[in-house]
Amino acid sequence: MTKPDQAPQKGGRRGGGKGDRVMVPPAEFRSYYGRPVVKAPVWTHDIAAYFFTGGLAAGSALVAAGADLTKRPALRTTGRLTALAAIVASTYFLVVDLGRPSRFLNMLRVAKPTSPMSMGTWVFSGFSAAAGLAAVAEAAPYLPRRGALGLAARALPTAGRAGGLAAAALAPAMATYTAVLISDTATPAWHAAYPRLPFVFAGSALASGGAAGLIGAPTAQAGPARTLAVAGAALELAATHGVEHRMGLLSEPYRTGRAGKLLRAARVLTAAGAVGALLGSRSRTVSALAGGALLAGSLATRLGVFEAGKASAEDPKYTVVPQRERLGSL
Amino acid sequence: MAGPNSLYGPIDPAPDAGYTDAPPRMGFFTDTSVCIGCKACEVACKEWNAVPDDGFNLLGMSYDNTGGLSANTWRHVAFIEQAAPSPAAMDVLREAESTVSTQFLGMPSSTLPGANGREDRDLRWLMMSNVCKHCTHAACLDVCPTGSLFRTEFGTVVVQEDICNGCGYCIPACPYGVIDRREDDGRAWKCTLCYDRIGEGMTPACAQACPTQSIQYGELDELRERAAGRVEVLHQRGVTEARLYGHDPDDGVGGDGAFFLLLDEPEVYGLPPDPVVTTRDLPSMWKHAGVAALSMVAAAAVAFLGRRP
Ligand code: SF4
Ligand code: SF4
Numbered sequence: 001m002t003k004p005d006q007a008p009q010k011g012g013r014r015g016g017g018k019g020d021r022v023m024v025p026p027a028e029f030r031s032y033y034g035r036p037v038v039k040a041p042v043w044t045h046d047i048a049a050y051f052f053t054g055g056l057a058a059g060s061a062l063v064a065a066g067a068d069l070t071k072r073p074a075l076r077t078t079g080r081l082t083a084l085a086a087i088v089a090s091t092y093f094l095v096v097d098l099g100r101p102s103r104f105l106n107m108l109r110v111a112k113p114t115s116p117m118s119m120g121t122w123v124f125s126g127f128s129a130a131a132g133l134a135a136v137a138e139a140a141p142y143l144p145r146r147g148a149l150g151l152a153a154r155a156l157p158t159a160g161r162a163g164g165l166a167a168a169a170l171a172p173a174m175a176t177y178t179a180v181l182i183s184d185t186a187t188p189a190w191h192a193a194y195p196r197l198p199f200v201f202a203g204s205a206l207a208s209g210g211a212a213g214l215i216g217a218p219t220a221q222a223g224p225a226r227t228l229a230v231a232g233a234a235l236e237l238a239a240t241h242g243v244e245h246r247m248g249l250l251s252e253p254y255r256t257g258r259a260g261k262l263l264r265a266a267r268v269l270t271a272a273g274a275v276g277a278l279l280g281s282r283s284r285t286v287s288a289l290a291g292g293a294l295l296a297g298s299l300a301t302r303l304g305v306f307e308a309g310k311a312s313a314e315d316p317k318y319t320v321v322p323q324r325e326r327l328g329s330l
Numbered sequence: 331m332a333g334p335n336s337l338y339g340p341i342d343p344a345p346d347a348g349y350t351d352a353p354p355r356m357g358f359f360t361d362t363s364v365c366i367g368c369k370a371c372e373v374a375c376k377e378w379n380a381v382p383d384d385g386f387n388l389l390g391m392s393y394d395n396t397g398g399l400s401a402n403t404w405r406h407v408a409f410i411e412q413a414a415p416s417p418a419a420m421d422v423l424r425e426a427e428s429t430v431s432t433q434f435l436g437m438p439s440s441t442l443p444g445a446n447g448r449e450d451r452d453l454r455w456l457m458m459s460n461v462c463k464h465c466t467h468a469a470c471l472d473v474c475p476t477g478s479l480f481r482t483e484f485g486t487v488v489v490q491e492d493i494c495n496g497c498g499y500c501i502p503a504c505p506y507g508v509i510d511r512r513e514d515d516g517r518a519w520k521c522t523l524c525y526d527r528i529g530e531g532m533t534p535a536c537a538q539a540c541p542t543q544s545i546q547y548g549e550l551d552e553l554r555e556r557a558a559g560r561v562e563v564l565h566q567r568g569v570t571e572a573r574l575y576g577h578d579p580d581d582g583v584g585g586d587g588a589f590f591l592l593l594d595e596p597e598v599y600g601l602p603p604d605p606v607v608t609t610r611d612l613p614s615m616w617k618h619a620g621v622a623a624l625s626m627v628a629a630a631a632v633a634f635l636g637r638r639p
Contacts, residue, residue: 032408032600033391035398041502042511062626066634099496099516106476106495114337114609117499118475168630172623179622180615184473184608185502191608194615198622206629227633235625313502320597323604 029324031316038186040313043097048306050093051178052208052299054124055201057086058175059209059232061131063225065168067213068161075225077138078216079209080164084135087128094124116184120177127170133163175205182309188319189312190305192250199239200305204298206232207270211294214277214287222287226277229294233274236301237267243305249321253312254304262304270297338610340579343466343587347481355485356528358537358545358588359553360459361560362599363572364426365544367393367457371405374539378524379404382512392455398600399460401512404521405536408599410456418568419593423454430541458590458599459536459545462487462508462521463576466584467607470500470509470520478518485550485587486523494518505583505605523587550587557591569593575601582606 031037041047064079066072095101108125112118137160143153179201183194190197206228213225240263244254253259276290312318335341344352375381384402389395392409399406414420468487471479478494481487489509496516500509509520524534528547532538537547546553554577564572575596576586582605596603 030595030597032398032410032598033389033394035600036507037597037600037602038505038507039501039510042498058626062630066630070634097498099498099511099518100494103476103493103495106478106493107497110475110477112475112477114472114612115475115499116612116615117473117497121475172626173619175626176619176622180612180619181499183615184612185499186469186505186507186605186608187502190502191611194611195618198615198619199625202622202626206626223637224630224633227636228629231629231633235629309502316597316600319602323602324597327604 029317029320031320034316036314037316037319038188038313040310041182041185041187042099043306045303045306046093046097048302049299050090050097051201051302051306052204053086053089053093054178055175055205055298055302056208056212056295057083057090057127057131058171059205059207059228060086060212061127061134061164061167061171061174061209062206063209063213063228064134065164066224067217067221068164070224072217072221072224075213075217075221076164078213080131080135080138080160082209082212082216083131083167087131090124091128116177116181120181123170123173123177127167127174130163130166130170134160134167136160137163171205172202176202182305185309186319187309187313188322189247189250189253190309192247192322193243193305196239196242196246197305199235200243200301203232203235203237203239204301207236207273207294208232208298210277211273211291211298214280214291214294219280219282219284219287223281226281226287229277229291230274233270233277233294233297236298237270237274240266240301250312250318253308253315253318257307257311259304259306259308259311262300262307266297266300266304268297269293269300273297335584337472337612338467338607339584341466341584342485343468343481343584344483344485349481349483352483352485355550355587356523356548357464357485357550357553357586358461358523358534358547359557359591360461360588361544361546361557361591362456362458363422363560363564363569363591363593364429364542365407365457365459366426366430366542367407367409367455368430368541369407370539370541371459371536371545372396372403372407374535375405375521378527378535379522381519399462399506399508399510399520401510401519404461404519406460408456408458408460410594410598411453412456412594414452414454415571416568419571420452420454422564422567422569426542426544456593456599458592459540460599460601461536461588462523463506463583463589464521464523464587465607466579466587467609468583469503469505469607469609472607472609472612473499473503475499482525484523484525484528486525486528487587488522488525489518489520491517491519503608505602505607507600554589557589560591564591582610 060082067075107121137156140156176198179197210229273293280286494517537545576589579585
């Protein structure tokens with residue numbers, strides 16, 4: 001209990017939530033025994049993995065459609081198959097993070113404009129169907145020429161192109177809605193980043209889609225994938241830099257702790273991957289290594305953003321101090 | 331029906347949600363200046379709503395071993411020990427105590443308990459029974475993708491457990507950290523403002539059980555008037571730190587259906603000082619995402635068309 005001659009302990013401890021951390025100068029604020037004000041998301045890393053696979057699927061679908069229209073068959077096949085694999089993984093990550101996975105379909109009972117998750121579920125469903133069709137069309141050359149299957153084999157390329165173009169049309173929404181989804185919360189570091197996170201995610205999706213093309217297609221066809229990979233990496237790096245440095249106190253969770261480590265790793269991997277992609281235009285090996293670095297960088301970015309949000313919710317400082325500043329009383 | 335203020339600004343939530351002939355908006359006014367920390371509300375809520383236990387922990391936070399609202403705690407009594415800012419503040423506390431007992435209830439002091447009698451106390455507890463705010467603009471409801479969370483005809487916000495798929499979106503969306511996912515069953519739970527009771531014209535269990543009328547239930551308009559009167563009385567008596575929280579329809583959530591009279595800053599009780607419903611910024615979020623999406627399209631177009639095959 002507080003001794004009478006001491007300064008009174010108003011409302012529990014002053015300062016940060018987890019005792020005295022030396023990394024950052026303690027902001028003066030009051031709290032209820034240092035307990036969080038908002039609840040941290042209950043999601044696990046599965047959701048960050050979904051952001052990555054969803055972005056990869058979107059980027060790959062764009063690459064595949066472009067390759068289809070500009071007659072780059074190997075790049076098209078790579079893009080379509082990567083998109084399909086990423087969709088399968090996405091579906092898994094999405095469903096396991098529900099408290100009641102068996103009720104996943106309850107999301108398809110409604111379309112609710114105020115819920116980015118509802119809108120996103122529809123985008124994801126449409127995108128998956130279209131990209132899935134495009135991927136199935138890749139089987140056409142392997143089907144017999146005769147009979148019912150032969151008919152299918154002749155119809156598939158057209159259907160595949162239609163599916164691929166539809167998937168590409170939905171891909172930008174698929175890549176960016178997840179940024180809106182996490183920004184549309186009271187999680188301080190996510191909400192504050194809402195003008196920037198869509199660009200982080202868009203860049204990350206392009207970089208990973210391009211990276212898949214670099215790994216899967218011969219250098220003769222991979223040119224546009226290389227351009228997209230580098231452009232995406234540049235956007236990802238620039239937008240992430242803004243998140244890490246331009247949001248005052250709410251940039252801090254992106255630079256410290258596990259989020260800080262992940263985002264520093266992401267920066268190194270993405271920058272190295274972009275340089276490798278630029279230098280490796282004649283070498284399949286260098287290109288593939290660069291692609292691997294870009295994919296790892298994209299994944300680390302998503303994990304870092306996820307961790308930063310969690311950390312910002314767990315420390316009442318990030319809720320109280322910006323709100324106090326807004327009220328002009330701190 | 332949905333209107334220009336559907337995402338942000340003053341509004342009557344039930345008609346906005348599409349109810350015609352909605353009854354008056356109902357709510358709670360929790361007057362912490364008369365709370366004695368008995369936790370009758372916590373118990374009554376658990377009993378009526380069959381809420382499971384929330385674990386048996388010792389948190390080392392005064393008489394609070396629950397910590398906060400959660401899936402299994404829909405009313406939570408916070409305890410804050412602090413120096414009394416004025417003799418008037420202590421008078422109010424004693425008065426609340428004497429409404430229920432002439433016994434010493436164990437209020438904190440800097441001397442040995444009972445050494446100098448009750449009149450000598452210089453430390454006080456702030457006690458507050460926290461609850462879901464039943465926001466005018468409820469972020470939890472806005473973001474729920476299944477329609478499990480809905481607005482009742484009384485303007486309150488309720489989860490339909492048979493629809494919730496446990497996506498967890500509502501949990502980080504709530505600016506007050508109220509709604510939570512239950513570990514074992516995976517669904518989201520929170521205060522219903524006793525939807526089953528108020529539909530029958532009854533008082534919610536917590537308000538019914540509160541021995542000091544710290545928790546008052548009624549028509550929101552009437553409660554707001556009553557609360558303003560109470561603040562005035564406290565100010566006249568010298569308790570200048572008394573203030574209302576969540577009463578203002580112009581605040582960041584359009585006003586709370588459950589609002590409070592506090593005796594210190596909101597954050598001292600674990601409440602956000604200036605909560606804003608996150609969906610206020612949703613249109614802007616989509617705009618930014620739209621620009622980012624277009625930049626993806628542009629990059630792809632340049633990458634493929636800007637060169638020969
Ligand atoms: S306080 Fe939180 S859980 Fe309650 S209505 Fe408001 S947003 Fe929903
Ligand atoms: S957890 Fe349940 S109530 Fe909460 S947003 Fe998801 S479906 Fe709605």
